[in-house]
Amino acid sequence: MDKTSPQDVLLTAAECAARTGISVRTLRVYEANGLLSPVRSQKNWRLYSSGDIARLNEILSLKQLGLSLSAIAEILEGRMTDVGHLLDIQKTILTARQEQAERGLRLVAQLQSKSLAGEGLSMGDLLDLAKETKMNEAADEYAWKRYDQARPRTEIEPDRDNLQACAGEYRFEDGIAIRITSTGNGLRGELLGQPEFDLFAEAPDRFFLKVTPAQFTFSRDEEGEVEGLVLHQGGFEMKAEKCAEGVFAATKADLEDRIRNKTPFAGGEQKLRRLIGEHREGKPDYVEMTPVLKALVEEQLPVVVKELERLGPMRSIEFRGVGVDGFDIYIVEFENGRMEWGMSQCPDETLNGLFMRPVP
């Protein structure tokens, strides 16, 4: 079906913008995101047909829902397989925004009454207000990433040369190494202390796991050489840069040494004591944790606090050894029972793993 008919009037960008109440810049952005594709004149000017205008109206309507341009693109191209899920996400985001706005309004009202009462406003009052908005923006972004990472993927035929280009060793910002190898018709990933996993192509430089909702995007430098990757998982994006061949093997050998010799992380026990104490208080120190671990710890905190309360005061703490995944394992005795705690840290000493479970 041709979207332009012979008697169609074609509008220039400025005319189209005036008629739809958006800017020319915005029209170009939509086009860059694949939402619009106006024809071009001989002078390379954009010309918008009635079909383009209709599509623009659809875009504007979908934007009312607060959808991102990429989500709108998926819907318009019919690639969106799970609109129901999308709407769920959208609902939670909008509800969160609504709650945030209500909190903001209450704060403003408080501040106004305070200033009416002649008490004067402190910098701290205003900072509270500002902080709140920012936190919500972050929450929105997190929800979107989680959504995008969890949505179903479509596998495509991978490009052989590309697989070779992506193969190599990479190191995350916290020092953790990962090895990517080509299997000929896909990629295989290896993270220290974890079972190997297969990666399937969904775009030339983007691969996904089938066993868990996570994806890898490979990035290239100006010369087109693969220079790094991004792991998308659990609402986070973790960047890794390509590193020298052999780094992975070296860290693997280190881990095997640690396991064989039962070598705990330096200062691990003190750190764990502190962490347990902080958990008991219900406020662990997140500063020395990776963002991913922080999210995990926050999530399980209520349960842990309850458990620690039940167990009573701590009696002793004993290092047991290093697990295959590189976790230092400790047995912690409490007045009313015992727990196993595992702790793992990155080369830069930030904590990247923490688990705890009751043991008989």
Added chain:
DNA sequence: CTTCTGACA
């Protein structure tokens, strides 16, 4: 005078 691209805020 207008649009285009690309960069930057």
Added chain:
DNA sequence: TGTCAGTA
């Protein structure tokens, strides 16, 4: 998303 530079 606005704006600016340098073009065509």
